[in-house]
Structures are given as C-alpha cells and as structure tokens.
Amino acid sequence: MAVENNFPPLPGFIPLKPCFYQNFDEIPEQHRDTCKKLYHLWIFHSATLAVNFVGCLVWMFAGGGVTNFGMAIMWLILFTPCSYVCWFRPIYKAYQTDSSFQFMAFFFVFMAQCFISIIQAIGIPGWGVCGWLGTISFFGTSIFASIIMLVPTLMFTAMATFSFIALTKVHNFYRGSGGSMSKAQEEWTTGAWKSPVVQQAAGQAAMGAMTAGMQGPGQEPQYTAPPPNYDYDNQV
Template sequence: MADYPNNFPPLPSFIPLKPCFYQDFETDIPEIHRTTAKRLYYLWMLNSITLAVNLIGCLAWLIGGGGAVNFGLAFLWLILFTPCSYVCWFRPIYKAFKTDSSFNFMAFFFTFTCQLVISIIQAIGISGWGVCGWIATISFFSTSVGAAVVMLIPTIMFTAVALLSFVALTKVHKFYRGAGGSMSKAQEEWTTGAWKNPHVQQAAQNAAMGAAQGAMSPNQPQYSATPNYGYSNEM
C-alpha cells in the first residue's frame, strides 16, 4: 500500500504543527460511496462551524446579562468537540468506506449515535450547559432582545445539525444492513484482526473499486469477494 504524507488538517506553514491524517476522497473512497463520504464530511464541518457560532451567541448572552459559565463552556465545547468528532465518528466512517470494514461501521454507528444525542441536547438548550438552544434563547427574549436574536442563529444551526445527523445515521444504517452487515461480522473482524491488516484493507478497497467499475460496464459480468455496498448517494 502506498504511503502518502498527511494532509489534514491543512495547517498554515507558520504553525509548528504537522497534519495528523491523510484524506483524499478521490483516491481513497470508491466512487459509489464518495458522495456520501463527502456529505458526512460537510456535516462535520457544519457541526464545527455551529460550535464556533455558538461561542459568539454565548458571548452575546454574557453581554446581555447572562452568566459567564455558558461562555466558558461554549469555548470548551468548541476546542474539544471539533477534533473529537472528527476522530471519533468521521474517521471511522471514512475508513469504513475505504476498506469495506464492518468494525469501522460499528464504531461509526456507536459514536455518531452519541453525536446525535448531543446535537439534540444542544438544540434544546438547557441553561448553564454552554449552548444557545431553544429553551435558553426563548427565555432570554424577556431580558435582552438583541442578545436573544444573536442566540437564535446557533439555535437554528444546532437544530439543523440534529436533523441532518438523524438523516445521515438512518441512510448509512439502511444500506449497511441491506448489504448484509451485522454486529457478528464486526466481531469476527475484531477477533481475527483483519480490520487492521493493511493487505486485507488494500484487497477490500480494490474489490470495491472493481465492483464500481463493473457496475459502469453493463456488458461485463460482476464478481466481488466482498459485499458491494451499492446504494443511492442521496442524503
């Protein structure tokens, strides 16, 4: 398997840190999964941007007479959840699409379900939790209309993230189960260690790419040693 230099996150040259991951949808992800993988990446970006906007909303909340605890927690959520969400749920689904790995699919389902629950809690907006959700925003209109209007922006964004996360989880789970994926298959990968074997990963990737090419050539018979996760890329 060819080694490529890490290119994500794309840090400026003056920062004395280097990228931690290699990410290239065009070379890593089979064409049949590429659109969905990109949409999940955009969802991660939207969630990160929402956390940044939430920090601004909590600053307006503080200036309008709210507590400083919310602003401090909002800053913590931004610096904590942005990298953790990338590592904990986006990287597993990226590797699942890349290597056809049931173990990584299961890791994604577990962590992304937690992400969905967190997004719902953020959209609700319990005061003192560092998020501008519906409860906190609506109740603050009686204190400061201007601050509440600013708080309304991240509230709507949190709601959108929660809805899109539910749709994404449903779509990925539907095609994975439809292709014969199961917990027992993931356990088998874990037991045998096949999920971390680079040669097995390369073989799975080649098989998936071959299946995609065969699907575009209707006059050729299609054979695949691994499940072909063919599905609609709409999300």
Template sequence: MAERVNNFPPLPRFAPRFLKPCFYQNVEEEIPPPHRQLVRRVYNLWILYSATLCVNVVSCIAWWAGGGSGVNFGLSLLWLILFSPCSYTCWFRPLYKAFRADSSFNFMAFFFVCFLQCVLVIIQAVGISGWGACGWIATVMFFSYNVGSAVVMLFSALLFSLVAVLMVLALYRVHRLYRGGGGSMQRAQEEWSSGAWKSASAREAGFNAISVSGPSLPQYPAAVPSYPESGPW
C-alpha cells in the same frame, strides 16, 4: 505504491515544523465512486457542526453580555475545543475507513459514536441553561431580558437543530446502505476477534488493490457485503 503523506488537517505555511497533519484523506483516490458523494456529505456535516460550535461561542458571549452567566461561555469554548476534533476522529474517520476498506467494525464505531453525538446535539439544540449551548429554551426565555442578545442566540438554536436533523439523516442513510449490503454486528465482532480491523497487512493489501485497479473496494471473500450504490438522502 507511492508513499502517502498525511494531508489533514491542512496547516498554514507559517506553522511550526513540529506541527504536522495527522491523517491522509483523499476521497477521490480512496473511496469507491458510488460512495464518494455520501462521504463528502458526512464530511460537510462535520464542518457544519464545527462551524455551529464556533457560532455558539459567539452566541454565548452575547448571552453573557446581555446579563447571562459566564459559565455558558466557558463551556461553549470547551465544547468547541473538545468536540470539533473529536467528532472528526471518532465518527467521521471511522466512516471514511469503513467505506475505504469495507470494515464492519468501523461501521459499528460510526453508528455508536455518531448516535451519541446526535443525542448531545439534540440536548444542545434544546438549550438547557448552564450547559454552554444557546438552544431554544435559553433563547426564547432570554427574549424577555435582552432582545438583541436573544436574536444572536437564535442563530445557534437554528444551527444546532439543523445539525441534529442532518445527523439523523446521515445515520439512517449509512445504516440502510450497510444493512442493504448484508452487514451485521456479527461481522464486526469477527473483525474485532481476528484483529482484521487494525491489521497493517490487511490495510496495505487494500491500498495496493486500490492503486492497481483504480478507486474501487479491495477484493474480499463472498461473505463480505457489496454495498448498493448511494442514492439521494
């Protein structure tokens, strides 16, 4: 099998040599065909959330310029720097590895972290003042102070609401797919106890199976669920 070179995140050519991509990501090569569309949609959801955090920074600048607190701008910048990469590594990446290697442990990691992220996004959509998020409460209340700033803030409130709804749909879709294939917490605990979730030999065997037989899930015992094909959201 040809050596895989990390390709994500893509870096510009002028980036210093010591900066290199951290992950290898290739949906066409590593994800079974029935699940590629779902994985792409969750990836696009991560991109949308990162873009929402960028818009939120701009909205907090408008909030500050209109007479709001500068603390919100500082926190919005912190959320962008913190949650944009962490959301990729903590809930999209486990989902990617779960479909790539049929890993119950990674499915559980996705459910747990994505659920917490969804709760946080709902709080950001609500828009409590002083939390660094231009949600509905902060936006509606600011219309009486500065209409121009409030209109800019409205974009963040709408995007946070959209992201929250899509996260709920993603959790529901993946959970239904996982449970429909016979997945359970017990299987995740067994993977944790046996160390199969971090076994280099198991991952290598899985990659070899993919490279030999094409983009399909590696062979597992009969107890491992065969996930049904992805349907519409």
C-alpha cells in the same frame, strides 16, 4: 509508496503538522458522494460550535452569566477534533475498506452525536449552548442578544435533523449490504480492521482464485497489475 498527511491543512507558520491523510479519490466511487456529505456535516457541526461560541459571548455580556461562555469554549475546542476522530474517521475508513468494525464504531459514536445535538438544540441553561430554552427565556432581558443566540439555536436544530437523516441512510445501506454485528466481531477477533493492506490483499487473492476457477483447461491464467500499495502506518 508512503503518503504524506494532509489534514487538517495548516498554515506554514504554525509549528504543527497535519495528523491525517485524507483523499476522497481513494473512496470507491459509489460511496464517494455519501462520504463527502458526511464530511460536510462535520464541517457544519464545527461551524455550529464556533457560532455558538459567539452567541454565548454575547449572552454573557448581556447578563447571561459566565458559565455558559466557559462551557461553549469547551464544546468548541474539545468536540471539534473529537467529532472528526471519533465518527468521521471511522465512516471514512468504513467506506474505504468496507470494514464492518469501522461501521459499528461509527454507529456507536454517531448515535451519541445525534443525542447530544438534540440536547444542544433544546438548550438547557448552564450547558454552554444557545438552544431554544435559553434563547426564548432571554428575550425578556435582551432582544438583541436573543436574536444573536437564535442563529446557533437554528444551526443546532438543523444539525440534529441532518444527523438523524445521515444515521438512518448509512444504517440502511449497511444492513442492505449484508453487514452485521457478527462481521464486526469477526474483524475484531482476527485483527483485520487494523490493516487495510491485509484486507486489500485478501480481496485480491479471492478475486484471483475466482478468476482461475472460471478459466478453462489449458488456458493460461491472466493476471492484472496490482493497484499501488500505500503505507498506512502514517494514517490514524
């Protein structure tokens, strides 16, 4: 049965359609809570970039220059969708299909995300972020603007902290479950990472073989109805 993309949930008057299918019920129950927390972390990241945009706007009107405001627009427009595609979707698919390749893709991108969040929290002037350096140095120019700038600064600091904690927890889980780089390379070589349907069928076949092996002589093998198949071609 084909599924209809439902994310992002766009209003009807916008002539665009959702690009992804997202349903946390298809995540195994033991991983669902973690996956939702990572999704909330992405929402917090997007909100931080939006608040930073406001902070840089106030910073510009208070005499901070146009460069930071222009860069803040780039951070917001470019990195909000890129962060969703580049690190949330891989971890969503990793938990959905138990894919080592998707876990490795998440680790590679999310480590960069952590590093970027630290730089944003520091707040190098001219980088389009209201970090600690820019906020503290501007207190002598405008206290009001600096207080506004302090809000995204604190959010960037929280984002860097939460990102490091999330990366550590996911990595500990992955290593504890027997994941490795060699598994990811094997998935890449065989192409199994591209087809959740094939992975699901392989898992069912292995389970069926195990069940048949456990049955005694003369016993009829027992079959269970396969779970519904979904058309993953519409997913990104």
